[in-house]
Amino acid sequence: MTIRTRFAPSPTGYLHIGGARTALYSWLFARKHQGRFILRIEDTDLERSTPESVAAILEGMAFLNLDYDEGPFYQTERFDRYREVLSELIAHGHAYYCTCTKAELEERRAAQMARKEKPRYDRRCREAGHGPSPEAVVRFKNPLSGEVAVDDAVKGRVVFRNDELDDLIIARSDGTPTYNFTVVVDDMDMGITHVIRGDDHLNNTPRQINMLRALDARPPAYAHIPMILGEDGARLSKRHGAVSVMQYRDEGYLPEALINYLMRLGWAHGDQEIFTRAEMIALFDLKDVHAAAAAINPKKLLWLNQHYIKTLPAADIAERLRPFLAERGADLTAGPALTDVVLALQERAKTLIEMAEHALFFYRQEVAIGDPKNQAILASAPRAALEALAAAFTAQPAWTRETVHATLEAVAEGQGLTFGKLAQPVRIAVTGTSISPPIDVTCALLGRERCVTRLKSAAAPR
Numbered sequence: 491m492t493i494r495t496r497f498a499p500s501p502t503g504y505l506h507i508g509g510a511r512t513a514l515y516s517w518l519f520a521r522k523h524q525g526r527f528i529l530r531i532e533d534t535d536l537e538r539s540t541p542e543s544v545a546a547i548l549e550g551m552a553f554l555n556l557d558y559d560e561g562p563f564y565q566t567e568r569f570d571r572y573r574e575v576l577s578e579l580i581a582h583g584h585a586y587y588c589t590c591t592k593a594e595l596e597e598r599r600a601a602q603m604a605r606k607e608k609p610r611y612d613r614r615c616r617e618a619g620h621g622p623s624p625e626a627v628v629r630f631k632n633p634l635s636g637e638v639a640v641d642d643a644v645k646g647r648v649v650f651r652n653d654e655l656d657d658l659i660i661a662r663s664d665g666t667p668t669y670n671f672t673v674v675v676d677d678m679d680m681g682i683t684h685v686i687r688g689d690d691h692l693n694n695t696p697r698q699i700n701m702l703r704a705l706d707a708r709p710p711a712y713a714h715i716p717m718i719l720g721e722d723g724a725r726l727s728k729r730h731g732a733v734s735v736m737q738y739r740d741e742g743y744l745p746e747a748l749i750n751y752l753m754r755l756g757w758a759h760g761d762q763e764i765f766t767r768a769e770m771i772a773l774f775d776l777k778d779v780h781a782a783a784a785a786i787n788p789k790k791l792l793w794l795n796q797h798y799i800k801t802l803p804a805a806d807i808a809e810r811l812r813p814f815l816a817e818r819g820a821d822l823t824a825g826p827a828l829t830d831v832v833l834a835l836q837e838r839a840k841t842l843i844e845m846a847e848h849a850l851f852f853y854r855q856e857v858a859i860g861d862p863k864n865q866a867i868l869a870s871a872p873r874a875a876l877e878a879l880a881a882a883f884t885a886q887p888a889w890t891r892e893t894v895h896a897t898l899e900a901v902a903e904g905q906g907l908t909f910g911k912l913a914q915p916v917r918i919a920v921t922g923t924s925i926s927p928p929i930d931v932t933c934a935l936l937g938r939e940r941c942v943t944r945l946k947s948a949a950a951p952r
Contacts, residue, residue: 493525505550742841857922
């Protein structure tokens, strides 16, 4: 049997990290077993589904490099197939037309609640023999007795009584199919063997299994993953910060870090924290997915992001950094090679935004040093020291990190200063900030001309 998994998001918003983790686990399971991973867009909610949301989902999948073998398939392109299966269910007595109005259903629901009964459809039309009409919906004729056992790969065995399940609507009065029905038809037609999804879908599972059995189809194996919680233990929402995959991208996170983080958010392999993609595929097993919900930990994600910024090739990071610098108005043709700048900044930067902010001074003609804190640091070294350094830099025949360092040491000694007492004011003068790579590396990358010009500007009377 070829393993076939699917990721089936509804295009009613962005790709959030809970969906991305579901997609990742489904992708990993298929890849581990040399199976097929299918992308299906469940867009039958015509009021809420938008092309922009579809684009956001596809963009998020591409950013995370979760490639799919088939699809994307769109449910709105399969309405003829759904009508065909609907007719089959009705013809074989597994579904029926219901003419109960919304007002009637609400009235009965209120009466049930008043009697402290579980509110559900009373099956009034189940044997009425109604035919199609403009106001009629179609309901699935759920079995009235027996049980549905779900041997869930994460939750374990979960048993549902059929008399607790009502006859759900599978087609609206306008003929459009509902979620639970389209999922069943799609999973059957696409030969899905394993459904990996959020545990908010667990209560839908017995209904879907009953429909699959009515269609003489074999139900897939199920694995329901716990929801992701915020740091406060509440269900993850916008108030917890970044929850969209593309928002993380825009905040300077790398897909490698996000994938690694999502992998560990509810799954573990001993104490190992960092995984290559090949290791993820080799090690992933549904039995190791935690049954309890995992809480998001932004500090761990930031730590992982810093790890990947430090360890990925500088040329690779440079290409990813480029758009962040362009957004900030940096002229990358007027400065050092970007790969060299990345090498200088890789050790400390936690995000690409942070790296871009720290790299800007390399690509600007001037830097601002008027901040009072900057002025206080500048005042800690005599202007004469900055002027002497500008002159010594001008006279230096070679321009390397080593010659810059030697010149700084010589000028500091000549001015009666320690290296550190001179280095920090020089850093302010040439970068406009108190944080940069080592000052000799910084000056060597910045270039003689800009260093001399900025030192003279900082030493000028104000």
